[in-house]
Amino acid sequence: MAMNCLSLLLDRGAAEGQFGYHQQCRDSKLTHLCFANDLLIFCDGSLQSVTNVLRILEQFAEVSGLTVSICLTEPEINNISSTTGLVHAILPIRYLGVPLVTKKLSLANCEPLIQQVKKKIYSWSACSLSFAGRLLLINTVIARISNFWCSTFTIPKKCIKIINSLCGAYLWRGTTEGHHSARVSWDTVTLSKEEGGLGIRDLNYWNKACTLKLLWLFFFRSCSIWVAWFTKTILSDCKSNFWTIKEKQSHSFAIKKLLRVRDLAYPWIKIKIGNGRSARLWTNNWSSFGNIRELLRLPSYSALGITPTSTLHDIHRNGVWLIWAPRSDVQVEIHALLTTITLNTDEDMYEWCPNGSATLVFSTGAIY
Structure with a gap:
């Protein structure tokens, strides 16, 4: 209920001209996004807009007792920071375990994913598993970690190659240390069991499937915010x-x-x-x-x-x-x-x- 009130205050503030819309959100009249206890507010970045947004947040704090921690972008950043005392953050930052980036995801951005996979493989309990246990670990725990990233980003091919190499070495030898040779090619391993494989999910195909899911949402969930933004901004x-x-x-x-x-x-x-x-x-x-x-x-x-x-x-x-x-x-x-x-x-x-x-x-x- 409190966030609904804040949403109404922000939308009314933008409609009345108290602060300007972000240039990419003007057509869709998007002022903010809420997720759990996090809030992202979009404006044109001018000092007047930021000041008035802060005034709206102060009004909301007086009524609800809730305060908001804010990060701003570059336009007039020095002037805004000195006037308001806000802290300037620089992307990429991690949110919900994944990096927030504005450009193509690089291998360096994917390092947390690679480290998560290594952490699971290098744990003492994983090292003592049988072949069947290692296969189950790859198909469940590691698959879920990579699935979360695939549903958010298009993962670089080099990152997928590294993960496949780690999983292949762990599957056949129980460790990634030293030289190893696979008994069966990874292309065969990722086939379904009916086709003679082990049913391990192919990250290349899964990454593409997650992209196709976005297309499905675009055509069949037209009421969502991102579809409205895409239609107004990209298909203008x-x-x-x-x-x-x-x-x-x-x-x-x-x-x-x-x-x-x-x-x-x-x-x-x-x-x-x-x-x-x-x-x-x-x-x-x-x-x-x-x-x-x-x-x-x-x-x-x-x-x-x-x-x-x-x-x-x-x-x-x-x-x-x-x-x-x-x-x-x-x-x-x-x-x-x-x-x-x-x-x-x-x-x-x-x-x-x-x-x-x-x-x-x-x-x-x-x-x-």
């Missing part, structure tokens, strides 16, 4: 959607990695046609053919008289599809498919159906 150009936006140098490393797995996720994220307002003809996966532009092998300058952003609703009038006259067998097949589609008043729905498994259906919401 109405001519682009998630499938067509180009990777930019200004994008963070996390966003670049997200965009680089689009081709892998594209066949799994389909649109169930309703009114056709969210299904773009050329780019969305609304048909059994997949990407229509790639199917027709159209050059970048050609769209057959239909704009690149046109939806199925845009090219449908009074039961007639306003599209090009077919000039090839493939185009005839597309025409035939369109004749089987009837638009209605329902919203388009996203479907998640990897590898032909059971389909999950969600409203398209604000994602376009």
Whole structure:
């Protein structure tokens, strides 16, 4: 209840102009994030904004008896620090066991993860385990440690190689000291037991799976804060959607990695046609053919008289599809498919159906 009151105070303060929005949060009107007993407040970094944010926190402290410890960023840092007495912290700092970084995760940033793995392997109890016990330790304790990092970051390949080397040496010899040779290759060990492996999770694939989970959240949890921020900030150009936006140098490393797995996720994220307002003809996966532009092998300058952003609703009038006259067998097949589609008043729905498994259906919401 107390944090709800603080949230209202901060949102009202920004709306009334008491402090400015952070440049990356202006469109989404994001002022703060709360997690457990931690609070991150975003503003434009000016002295006036920081002073007024502190005034809001003082008002909250008078009512609730709770005070907040704050770290600020660089703009006018010396002036703000001398005026307010706040301490300036420098990233990366560790939070919930993982480093907070703004750039690509480096091997040095991953050192705590490597040390955690070594700590488990080097413990006296781990050294006395049998082969089956060592396998269980890798599949449970060490897997959970690495899973937590994988769900937060894209771990560098060199870090994954080091962890695999540590786990391989420990699995076969019970120690990582001295020279060792594996009896079976690590690629075989990470196969499932049905395929002749030991069922150890492959961190490379698991890291990619965690990135795909973010894509799942993006399309099927559109009410979350980060989806709203991503849509407003990254997809601000109405001519682009998630499938067509180009990777930019200004994008963070996390966003670049997200965009680089689009081709892998594209066949799994389909649109169930309703009114056709969210299904773009050329780019969305609304048909059994997949990407229509790639199917027709159209050059970048050609769209057959239909704009690149046109939806199925845009090219449908009074039961007639306003599209090009077919000039090839493939185009005839597309025409035939369109004749089987009837638009209605329902919203388009996203479907998640990897590898032909059971389909999950969600409203398209604000994602376009």
